[in-house]
Amino acid sequence: MKKLKAFAAPYLVWMAVFIVVPLLMVAYFAFTDEEGHFTLDYIANVGQYTNIFVRSIWLAIIATVICLVLAYPVSFILSRMKKHHQGTMLMIVMLPMWMNFLLRTYAWMTLLGNNGIINNLLGMIGIGPLKLINTEGAVVLGMVYNYLPFMILPLYSVMVKIDKSLIEAASDLGCNPVSTLFRVVVPLSVPGIMSGVTMVFVPAISTFIISRMLGGGSNLLIGDLIEMQFLGNAYNPHLGAGISLVLMVIILLIMTIMNQFNPDDQVLI
Amino acid sequence: MKNHIFRPLCAVICAALLTGCSGAAGTGSGTAENAETSETEESEAQTLTVSDMDYYTRFKGQNLSINVYNWGEYISTGTDAGTLNVNAEFTKLTGIKVNYTNYATNEELYAKLKGGGTYYDVIIPSDYMISKMIKEDMLEPLNFDNIPNFSYIMPTFVDPAYDPDNAYSVPYTWGTVGLIYNTTMIDIPKEDIDWDILWNEDYADQILMFDNPRDAFAISEIMMGYSINTEDPVELTAAANKLKEQKAVVQAYVMDEIFDKMAANDAWIAPYYAGDALTILEDNEDLDFVVPKSGTNLFVDAMCIPKGSRQKEAAEMYINFMCEPDIAYSNIDYICYSTPHSGAYEMLDEETRNNPVSYPGNDYLDENTTIFVNLSDEANLQMQTLWTEMKSAENETPNRWIVPVFLLICLGLMIFVLIRRHIRNKKDIY
Amino acid sequence: MKTLSKVYMGLVLMFLYVPIFVLIVFSFNETKSRSVFSGFTLDWYAKLFRNEVIISSLMNTIIIAVIASIAATLLGTLAAIGINSMRKVPKAIVMNITNMPIVNPEIVTGVSLMLLFVFFAARMNLEFGFVTLVIAHITFDVPYVILNVMPKFRQMDPNLFEAAQDLGCSPFTALRKVILPEIMPGVVSGFLMSFTFSLDDFVISYFTSGSTSQTLPITIYSMTRRKISPEINALSTLIFVVVVIVLVVKHIIETKQEQRNRANGGDEE
Numbered sequence: 001m002k003k004l005k006a007f008a009a010p011y012l013v014w015m016a017v018f019i020v021v022p023l024l025m026v027a028y029f030a031f032t033d034e035e036g037h038f039t040l041d042y043i044a045n046v047g048q049y050t051n052i053f054v055r056s057i058w059l060a061i062i063a064t065v066i067c068l069v070l071a072y073p074v075s076f077i078l079s080r081m082k083k084h085h086q087g088t089m090l091m092i093v094m095l096p097m098w099m100n101f102l103l104r105t106y107a108w109m110t111l112l113g114n115n116g117i118i119n120n121l122l123g124m125i126g127i128g129p130l131k132l133i134n135t136e137g138a139v140v141l142g143m144v145y146n147y148l149p150f151m152i153l154p155l156y157s158v159m160v161k162i163d164k165s166l167i168e169a170a171s172d173l174g175c176n177p178v179s180t181l182f183r184v185v186v187p188l189s190v191p192g193i194m195s196g197v198t199m200v201f202v203p204a205i206s207t208f209i210i211s212r213m214l215g216g217g218s219n220l221l222i223g224d225l226i227e228m229q230f231l232g233n234a235y236n237p238h239l240g241a242g243i244s245l246v247l248m249v250i251i252l253l254i255m256t257i258m259n260q261f262n263p264d265d266q267v268l269i
Numbered sequence: 270m271k272n273h274i275f276r277p278l279c280a281v282i283c284a285a286l287l288t289g290c291s292g293a294a295g296t297g298s299g300t301a302e303n304a305e306t307s308e309t310e311e312s313e314a315q316t317l318t319v320s321d322m323d324y325y326t327r328f329k330g331q332n333l334s335i336n337v338y339n340w341g342e343y344i345s346t347g348t349d350a351g352t353l354n355v356n357a358e359f360t361k362l363t364g365i366k367v368n369y370t371n372y373a374t375n376e377e378l379y380a381k382l383k384g385g386g387t388y389y390d391v392i393i394p395s396d397y398m399i400s401k402m403i404k405e406d407m408l409e410p411l412n413f414d415n416i417p418n419f420s421y422i423m424p425t426f427v428d429p430a431y432d433p434d435n436a437y438s439v440p441y442t443w444g445t446v447g448l449i450y451n452t453t454m455i456d457i458p459k460e461d462i463d464w465d466i467l468w469n470e471d472y473a474d475q476i477l478m479f480d481n482p483r484d485a486f487a488i489s490e491i492m493m494g495y496s497i498n499t500e501d502p503v504e505l506t507a508a509a510n511k512l513k514e515q516k517a518v519v520q521a522y523v524m525d526e527i528f529d530k531m532a533a534n535d536a537w538i539a540p541y542y543a544g545d546a547l548t549i550l551e552d553n554e555d556l557d558f559v560v561p562k563s564g565t566n567l568f569v570d571a572m573c574i575p576k577g578s579r580q581k582e583a584a585e586m587y588i589n590f591m592c593e594p595d596i597a598y599s600n601i602d603y604i605c606y607s608t609p610h611s612g613a614y615e616m617l618d619e620e621t622r623n624n625p626v627s628y629p630g631n632d633y634l635d636e637n638t639t640i641f642v643n644l645s646d647e648a649n650l651q652m653q654t655l656w657t658e659m660k661s662a663e664n665e666t667p668n669r670w671i672v673p674v675f676l677l678i679c680l681g682l683m684i685f686v687l688i689r690r691h692i693r694n695k696k697d698i699y
Numbered sequence: 700m701k702t703l704s705k706v707y708m709g710l711v712l713m714f715l716y717v718p719i720f721v722l723i724v725f726s727f728n729e730t731k732s733r734s735v736f737s738g739f740t741l742d743w744y745a746k747l748f749r750n751e752v753i754i755s756s757l758m759n760t761i762i763i764a765v766i767a768s769i770a771a772t773l774l775g776t777l778a779a780i781g782i783n784s785m786r787k788v789p790k791a792i793v794m795n796i797t798n799m800p801i802v803n804p805e806i807v808t809g810v811s812l813m814l815l816f817v818f819f820a821a822r823m824n825l826e827f828g829f830v831t832l833v834i835a836h837i838t839f840d841v842p843y844v845i846l847n848v849m850p851k852f853r854q855m856d857p858n859l860f861e862a863a864q865d866l867g868c869s870p871f872t873a874l875r876k877v878i879l880p881e882i883m884p885g886v887v888s889g890f891l892m893s894f895t896f897s898l899d900d901f902v903i904s905y906f907t908s909g910s911t912s913q914t915l916p917i918t919i920y921s922m923t924r925r926k927i928s929p930e931i932n933a934l935s936t937l938i939f940v941v942v943v944i945v946l947v948v949k950h951i952i953e954t955k956q957e958q959r960n961r962a963n964g965g966d967e968e
Contacts, residue, residue, distance in 0.1 A: 004874070008781025011774050011841065012793070018838040019799055022811030029814060052661050057675075074711050077704045084954070089708075091950055096715045098942040100899055102919045103935045107718030109923075110725070110733045114475075114520075115534040117721060117734050131474055133535070134521040148715070198802075206804030209901070213923065216521025217480045220661050223806050230810055230906065233376045233482060234653045235383060237814065244807045253679040255802060260686040336910035341921045346751070357751070368911045369752070371921045384813070386820025386827045387909045533733055552731060 026248075029241030042242035049225055049243070056222040057250075059136060060205035063143035067151040067200045068193065070144070075155035075192075076185065079162070090156065097149040105142055105213050112138055112214065134216030142210035143200075150199040158192030159185070194258050202251055222247050317358055317595050320418070325363045325590070328583055334366035335390040335580050335587055338378065340570070341371040341525065343393065345596075345603035353599040359590050365583050373525060374481060382407060382575055389575050390584035396569045397483065397641035399438050400431040404643055408437045409574040415585035418592035425631055426609035429569060430640050438571035439588050442544065442606035445567055445629070445638055446484065447560035449531055449546045450538040463561045464492045466538060468511075473518040477530060477539035480522035482656035483641065485512055487566050488540060497566055497639050500648035509655035522660065531556060542568070543626050544606030558626060560637075567638035569609070719939060726932035743933040750930060756918040763829070763914060764897035767836035772890040774837065775844025779885075780878065782845070783852045794849075797842045808839060809906035816907060827909020835907040836900065840893030847889035851882040 033039045078089055096104065111117050112133040119129040132138060162185060170180045208223030215221075222243065224232075229240025319325060337356070347354030356367040372378045375398040381387050382402075394402065402408050413419055419439055426440040448462060454475070457466065467476055467488065479485045487497040489511040495504045520536050527539045532552045541549075546558040572588045574581060590596060594612030601608040601617070607627045608614055614622065622628060644652070729738035747753060782793055800808050812835050819825045859881070863873035901916035908917055922931050 004780050004784040004870075006781065007777040008785070008793070011778030011781070011845075014774060014838070014841065015793070015796055018812065018815070018834065019796055022808075022815040023799065023803075025814045025818065026807070026811045048658075049661060070711065073704070073707055077708055084957075087950065087954070091946055092712065093715070095942065095946060096719055098895070098899075098946070099719060099935065099939055100901075100916060100919060102901060102916055102923060103722065103931070103938070104718060106919075106923050106931065107722045107935075110721060111718060113530075113533055113535045113734065115734055120734050131520075145714070145718070202802065202804055206806045208806065209920075216523065218516065218519065218522055218660065223804075225657075225661075226806055226810060228657070230384075230813065231377050231380045233374065234657060235376060235380045237384070240810065241814070244810050248803060248807050250676065250679075251802070251804065253676065253683060256683050257679065257686065260683075260690065338910065347749075354751070370908075370910060370913050373921060381827075381909075384817050386817050386825060386831075388826055389910050532731070 023248075026241045026244050029238050030245045033238060042238045043246070045239055046242050046246050049222075052220050052222060052225055053246075053250075055136075055219070056205050059140055059143070059221070060201050063140050063147065063204045064151075064197055064201045066140065066144050067148050068197065071148060071151035071155055071196065075152050075159050078152075078156050079159035080164075086160070093152060094149050101146060102209060102213075104146060105210055108138070108142055108145065109133065109213055112141075133214060134218070136215070136219055138214040139211050139219055139221075142214045143204045143207065146210065147200040147203055150203075151196040154195040154199065155189060155192040158189045162188050198255055198258055201254070205251070206247060317353065317362070317593075319362065319590075319593050319595075324417075325586065328586070329364035331364070332366075333364070333580055333583050334368055335583050336368045336370070336388060337391045337587065338370055338372060338381070338389045339391075339393050341373060343371075343570075343604060344369075345599040352603050353596065355591070355596055355600060358596070359587060362590070363583075363586060365580075365586070367587070376481075388577055388579055390578045390580050391572055391587050392575055393441055393570050393572050395641070396429070396431040396571070397643050399571060399573060400643035402573070402575070403432060403437055407576050409576055409578060409581060410436045411439070411574060411588070412581075412585060415582060416589045416592065418589045421592055421594065421597070421610050421612045423609050423611050423614070425634070426569065429571075430642050431569070432571070438573050439592065440569050440571045440609040441591065442601070442604060443567065443569040443609055444543040444606045444627075445560050446487075446540055446565050447543055447546065447558055447626070448538060449527075449541045449549060449556055449558050451531075451534065451536075451555050452557050453555045454537040459557065459559050460562070462559050463563050464488050464540075467540065468515050468518065470518055472537055474520045475537035476515075476519050477527050477536045478515065478519045478522050479540055480524050482652050484540070484566075485656070486652055487641070489515075491561075491564055491566075498642050498644065500645050502648075502651060505648065505651050505655060509652075509659055512656075513659050516659065542606070544604060547626065548605045560626065560629070562637075564637045564639070567634060567640050569640065570606075719935070722932050722935045723939065726929055726936045728929060728932075731929060743929040744937075746928075747930045747933045747937075753915070753918060753930070753934065756913050756915045759829075759912045760898060760915040763832050763836055763912075764894055767833050767840055767897045768890055768894040770833075771837045771840035771893045772844050772886060775841045775889060775893075776848055776882070776886050778841070779845050779848035779852070779882070780874070783849065797845055799842075800839045801842050801846075805839075805900075805902040806906075809835075809903040812838065812903065813906040826911070827907065828911035831907045831909060832904060832912065832914065835903050836897045839900070839903055840897060843892045843896065844886070844889035847892060848882050848885040851885040855881045 030042055031038055031040070033041065074093065078086060078093070081089060109116075113119070114129055114131070114133065116133070118132060123129060166184060166188075167180055170184045171177070175183065205221075206223045206226075208221060208227045211219050211221045211224055226240050226243050226247070228234045229236045229243065345352040345355045347357065356369055360366055372381065375395050378392060378394055379398060379401070382389070382392070399408070416439060422440055426443065428435045429438075429440070432438045448464070448466065450462070450466075455462075455466070455472070466472070467478065469476075479488070486505070486508050489508040490497050490499060490504070493504075493507060493511060495501075495508065499505065499508075521530070523530065523539075527541050528545055528549055530536050531539055531541070532549050534553070534555070541558075543558065543560070546556075550556050550558060572591060574584045574588075578584055591600070592610060594610070594616065597608060597610040597613035598616040601610070601613050608617075614628075643649075724736065725733060726743055727739050727741070728736050729740045729742075782790055785793065812831075816825060816827060816831050816834075820827065825831070855878075859877050860873055863877045864870060868876065899916065900914075901920065904914050904917055905920070908914065919931065919934070922928070
């Protein structure tokens with residue numbers, strides 16, 4: 001098959017120009033000033049936004065954990081259904097993901113507003129109005145809602161491969177359901193958990209729409225900060241590149257650590 | 270007091286509704302409907318008449334196109350019944366295709382232009398952004414021979430502070446910034462309402478604030494008696510501290526979203542632009558609008574041609590077209606801002622013309638309002654830094670070393686895991 | 700246990716679907732209110748179809764998605780064939796770089812491409828708009844095609860290709876007759892995946908769009924920021940209906956095929 005190597009050539013060129021070079025340019029912008037001289041000022045300035053980084057990481061972790069807790073039973077139930085029901089059910093679970101992401105977030109704006117549907121319903125039974133929108137909780141909710149399917153899918157695809165007889169064997173050998181879950185199912189689904197966690201964590205930490213639409217502009221996240229430097233109020237691509245670089249490094253480090261738990265790592269990063 | 274504004278608006282809406290359906294049909298298909306409604310004044314706007322046909326048709330057949338970059342919802346589109354579709358009319362008349370895209374803030378527009386790689390022919394920035402762009406040599410001087418309709422612009426708006434020789438811009442709309450509030454929730458009499466209401470703890474979590482440093486700083490500067498164009502670092506810092514105090518009572522920092530949130534009663538009070546505020550009052554009759562007595566900012570949005578425009582003459586034709594009385598009227602009718610165009614002003618009904626919110630009179634404008642001009646780079650940078658700091662500030666500022674330390678810990682953990690795995694692999698071999 | 704899992708699935712589905720149904724219901728609302736339903740109307744749909752900005756950005760979105768996903772499928776399939784025949788180390792390097800756009804936060808990819816295009820624009824006659832959008836979409840689509848096609852090679856007998864050549868096939872015919880049919884399912888799913896990602900992408904388009912064209916998600920974004928009109932709900936409803944129809948048809952076809960396979964192949968399971 002060696003002769004076929006040349007087939008990759010067009011892609012290799014494309015990859016170099018549109019994946020590698022742009023990332024190098026981010027690094028270049030981060031370490032130079034407007035005249036193109038080397039400087040560490042912008043990277044140093046990123047330290048100023050420590051609280052935004054801390055908040056983003058924290059909210060993303062909360063959203064990821066909630067997604068995992070919500071999605072785990074869903075995937076397990078799905079994987080234990082009858083074969084011909086599984087496909088239909090999976091489609092029903094994934095269907096909302098096909099709606100445009102902005103529209104889905106907008107729907108929550110409608111629901112959570114001070115005069116929104118939830119507060120109206122609560123008002124009818126005499127509670128409220130609660131402050132729902134423009135809070136960190138609303139941002140986390142938006143993340144969970146938008147990224148939940150990203151957690152369900154990898155978990156499901158791992159669990160569906162767990163042989164039913166393994167679980168039966170465990171209970172035959174005296175395991176109660178709880179210890180079956182933690183000693184058989186969970187260890188076998190670790191790769192699914194890992195890829196689910198990264199698929200939720202990465203978009204959650206870098207989002208700027210959800211925080212803007214549901215967070216009311218006072219819960220800035222890293223994504224907002226980057227967007228502000230390139231297309232927003234504070235035009236400063238060098239600082240923006242610096243922040244992007246730091247974000248990228250954080251994510252790559254986290255991914256590397258996560259991958260260590262993954263038994264079959266095709267992906268080195 | 271409230272009815273004072275509301276009644277003329279009702280008249281406008283009713284007129285629009287009455288003539289609306291027939292008007293929309295008129296542009297679409299035939300002349301029959303047009304004939305029926307030809308007495309009403311709306312239908313005049315429907316059948317477009319321009320001053321000089323030869324001027325507009327000279328590029329016909331050349332397949333030109335121009336890129337127009339405008340604020341969202343800032344041109345008459347013909348979707349609402351009774352209005353002209355301005356861009357479609359322009360293409361029909363001149364044969365020039367219009368690529369029309371939107372931005373949400375002056376800064377977004379600036380970033381898109383500054384970044385390069387974009388070729389716009391007509392942009393509509395606000396006052397201070399125009400002076401910034403002039404200073405940075407980002408605008409083309411206009412050839413006013415190609416814009417004869419500039420003669421319609423009212424003298425007050427010619428040679429403005431942001432463009433002293435009036436070489437680069439043609440005013441499109443203007444207005445003042447005021448407060449929009451919910452009369453059922455706020456029981457302070459209208460004449461007593463001033464900017465400090467935005468700091469009032471009784472309305473905590475019901476206050477919206479501008480998500481834009483220039484507008485937000487202006488409010489706190491007015492309250493503290495500074496000029497809204499101050500470049501004094503001490504005054505800027507003081508204004509920022511004032512904004513920091515406000516953070517505890519603010520529900521959200523928003524711009525355009527104010528429109529929707531106020532209309533849906535999601536908040537009680539917000540600063541907003543007079544023109545948009547009038548449109549919201551149409552939707553929600555509990556709302557009212559007041560221009561605080563301690564003064565405000567007068568804004569002007571004007572049409573410019575950025576450097577790098579490839580179709581300068583066609584762009585000037587577009588600007589001239591926007592100054593055709595019929596078109597200017599159609600736009601102002603749709604946007605509801607105040608017009609600097611004398612022709613369009615004449616076509617407005619009397620009640621709108623006498624509305625003190627839209628047209629408070631030149632004396633009032635001179636005494637109580639100030640126009641933004643561009644600040645020095647240092648002042649801009651300081652304002653920007655103070656703003657981001659204010660927005661990201663929490664009660665306690667975490668140590669700036671947290672992130673680097675966190676990264677180091679991650680790195681350490683990674684190395685540890687790799688070494689452990691390496692050792693384990695070695696063991697496996699034996 | 701059975702009922703408990705049914706209740707749980709019901710709750711999760713409610714969480715996923717309630718916002719969407721709220722959007723749909725209020726697309727028929729007479730007034731602009733987002734929380735009180737006052738009467739039935741179809742006006743918003745009529746207005747939606749008269750809104751030229753929406754219609755033209757919809758057309759842009761579809762054209763860009765079609766061009767980008769076809770180009771990405773060609774590029775990606777060739778790349779997968781080539782990469783598969785590489786030696787271990789270069790293969791690992793290429794695969795790691797290929798993973799970058801998937802692993803990296805979208806905002807970083809968007810920003811890095813924006814910097815690249817700005818660089819090109821200053822030196823060549825590149826204009827932000829249609830071309831940059833297509834390039835950006837191809838760039839984030841290709842990795843998905845490659846990742847869909849690569850596993851098919853692993854399932855394939857590596858000797859098949861050589862066997863075909865030994866039996867007198869030219870390398871090209873062997874490729875066409877032996878390899879292509881084997882990897883076809885991966886190619887198709889890669890194409891579908893990149894098509895849907897292109898249709899839905901907001902973040903990367905936001906940073907790479909320009910003066911001549913704007914995609915639907917960007918238009919939706921500018922709509923959600925300003926005077927939100929029920930037109931947007933009408934649009935959501937139409938998108939939802941189209942998605943449901945497409946998925947249901949796809950599902951029915953797949954189920955039929957499966958049944959046929961089962962009937963033909965006997966007890967495959």
